[in-house]
Amino acid sequence: MRSLHWTAGLLALTLTACGSQLTPYKIAPAPTTNKTAVEVQTVITQTDIEAIVPVVDSSGAVASYGLVGALVGAAIDSSTNSSNQDMYQRLMTPVQNSVIDYKFDQKFEQMIQSTVSTLPGLTPVGFKLVKEKQDKPTFSQPTLHIETSYRLSTDMRSLDVDVWVSLMPATQPKAKEEAKPLYQNRFTYRSPLLADPVKTPADVAAIKKEVWAQFDALPEKQKKNPKEVSKRNRALAKAELSFTPERKLEVLSQIWAANKGELIRKELDTAMQDLAVLIQTDFADQQAPASLFTKPVVKNNGVEQTYEIVTQRENRILVRTVRGWTTGTMCSLPQNDVRNCD
Numbered sequence: 001m002r003s004l005h006w007t008a009g010l011l012a013l014t015l016t017a018c019g020s021q022l023t024p025y026k027i028a029p030a031p032t033t034n035k036t037a038v039e040v041q042t043v044i045t046q047t048d049i050e051a052i053v054p055v056v057d058s059s060g061a062v063a064s065y066g067l068v069g070a071l072v073g074a075a076i077d078s079s080t081n082s083s084n085q086d087m088y089q090r091l092m093t094p095v096q097n098s099v100i101d102y103k104f105d106q107k108f109e110q111m112i113q114s115t116v117s118t119l120p121g122l123t124p125v126g127f128k129l130v131k132e133k134q135d136k137p138t139f140s141q142p143t144l145h146i147e148t149s150y151r152l153s154t155d156m157r158s159l160d161v162d163v164w165v166s167l168m169p170a171t172q173p174k175a176k177e178e179a180k181p182l183y184q185n186r187f188t189y190r191s192p193l194l195a196d197p198v199k200t201p202a203d204v205a206a207i208k209k210e211v212w213a214q215f216d217a218l219p220e221k222q223k224k225n226p227k228e229v230s231k232r233n234r235a236l237a238k239a240e241l242s243f244t245p246e247r248k249l250e251v252l253s254q255i256w257a258a259n260k261g262e263l264i265r266k267e268l269d270t271a272m273q274d275l276a277v278l279i280q281t282d283f284a285d286q287q288a289p290a291s292l293f294t295k296p297v298v299k300n301n302g303v304e305q306t307y308e309i310v311t312q313r314e315n316r317i318l319v320r321t322v323r324g325w326t327t328g329t330m331c332s333l334p335q336n337d338v339r340n341c342d
Contacts, residue, residue, distance in 0.1 A: 021262040026328025028273050029183040033121045040116050043130045043147040048096040050151040053088050092251040098261030110166040115276040119283045138171040156252040161271040187278040189271035197251040207239040274332035306340045
């Protein structure tokens, strides 16, 4: 059984705040007429589509997602978290098996190679796929460093793909400080949300039919037992109730796994196309990220919209975050989606 990927910030982005002044996440490439020869390094550590597992504290409240911060200390309810991990693993196994032959690494690397060749100011001189992430990577020459993650959301209603791109200078021997990127940004693809599963009258009827079938299969003497009658009546009443959170996850995981993961394959293919456009668009944009903080507040169906639309593609919008700790990052969202990119 393959393992799930636990993460809290999904490679936790770093931003600093001085009072109320945030530093944009994006670092724009410096304008230049020269071409920089770069090695392109793509880091893909996962082997399967993954899911984000919530981490709860002793009160039962979600404290974090993954293994960062909240797992340290006595407030964490390890038994509940272990149960959550087991449940997500059970639900994700058929999902992972449905796309076991989908060559994500190969498709993503092909997208990166074709995209980087079009970026202004860069000349790729080699491509390298890395399967293990280094805590403090060093670079023998200027390197376009790319990391990616693809997974289902905690509620399993969305498939998300994140890509982090940074242009790193060559690492100086015996340098006391880590090299700072000459360019960096994050790009995100969010699939359309699956409908929240609800019980239909047919579902209720099917459950009640099964309850009666189990009761009718009992010996006549046992049917007259008040405990068995009470058990049957409780099961019939329970059939009327809404899906439990776990049952909703089961229904959604079945949708993702259906037809050999057809929906996952479709969304990942679309993600590759949109992520290529996002990266190309961002490299061509010389706007100073700090100017994004002055953008006016816009609301979408009553929800404050933290982005501005850059362009549209068919039934999707490509946007840039204009406030908050992810300012400057770019995202591909379904049209009329109330979610933001952060």
